[in-house]
Amino acid sequence: MKPLEAFQLLQTEELPLILAFPLEEGKGHLITGKGICYIEKIHGTSRITLGRFSPARLVNYVRQCASFYITFEVRGKTFGCFLRDLTIDGSSITASLPDSLSNFMRRFLRVEPSLAAPVILHVRPRHSGTLSLFVRDISECGVGLITPAPLDFEDRFVCGIQLPAEPNTLSLMDASVVYRADSVHGGTSGCSLRRGSQGMFYGIETFPHSEDQKRIRLYIMRREVEIRRLLHE
Numbered sequence: 624m625k626p627l628e629a630f631q632l633l634q635t636e637e638l639p640l641i642l643a644f645p646l647e648e649g650k651g652h653l654i655t656g657k658g659i660c661y662i663e664k665i666h667g668t669s670r671i672t673l674g675r676f677s678p679a680r681l682v683n684y685v686r687q688c689a690s691f692y693i694t695f696e697v698r699g700k701t702f703g704c705f706l707r708d709l710t711i712d713g714s715s716i717t718a719s720l721p722d723s724l725s726n727f728m729r730r731f732l733r734v735e736p737s738l739a740a741p742v743i744l745h746v747r748p749r750h751s752g753t754l755s756l757f758v759r760d761i762s763e764c765g766v767g768l769i770t771p772a773p774l775d776f777e778d779r780f781v782c783g784i785q786l787p788a789e790p791n792t793l794s795l796m797d798a799s800v801v802y803r804a805d806s807v808h809g810g811t812s813g814c815s816l817r818r819g820s821q822g823m824f825y826g827i828e829t830f831p832h833s834e835d836q837k838r839i840r841l842y843i844m845r846r847e848v849e850i851r852r853l854l855h856e
């Protein structure tokens with residue numbers, strides 16, 4: 624679907640867009656906050672104006688960004704794109720129409736743990752003893768983490784996830800690396816969500832038992848409430 628066609632549908636049907644932006648939780652610890660907005664006006668084939676932001680202070684966060692990432696659903700499919708060349712006027716934001724849209728493939732909600740109450744991944748790489756690593760983000764069936772140096776994982780390995788809500792409980796599950804990158808320079812918000820985070824970034828798919836998946840889902844729901852509360856404070 625072409626961007627102009629998608630945004631015209633969003634405007635006509637008054638459908639929301641989900642906007643991701645950086646949110647500081649504690650000094651120097653940035654996480655991803657989320658809010659919603661709507662398309663107020665389409666300027667020919669070049670620019671769009673967004674408004675009706677919720678929470679309203681969302682505009683203040685976006686002022687610090689050169690661009691930000693949005694996702695939305697039209698005709699039963701979810702798409703995502705960056706919006707750039709921002710002009711902020713009061714409670715509205717005008718941006719250039721993107722050149723293309725990407726299919727948004729994530730099936731599960733993903734959150735970043737609190738620095739004060741981290742999620743810990745326990746793994747044993749091929750040529751190392753057991754390592755305990757702080758998780759950068761977590762979903763029901765996956766985690767992301769950054770390591771100072773590359774790790775040599777088996778194609779399929781067993782890991783343990785330790786949730787802050789249950790510090791004495793370790794959930795064991797099969798896992799595999801589905802993505803890796805040499806370094807991380809920013810998040811999907813368009814701002815530097817991972818400032819100072821250099822090294823290897825790993826995206827790991829996990830295969831938890833249904834009971835362990837329920838524990839992770841409950842943690843994610845609670846964490847999402849924490850982040851929403853932070854936005855309104």
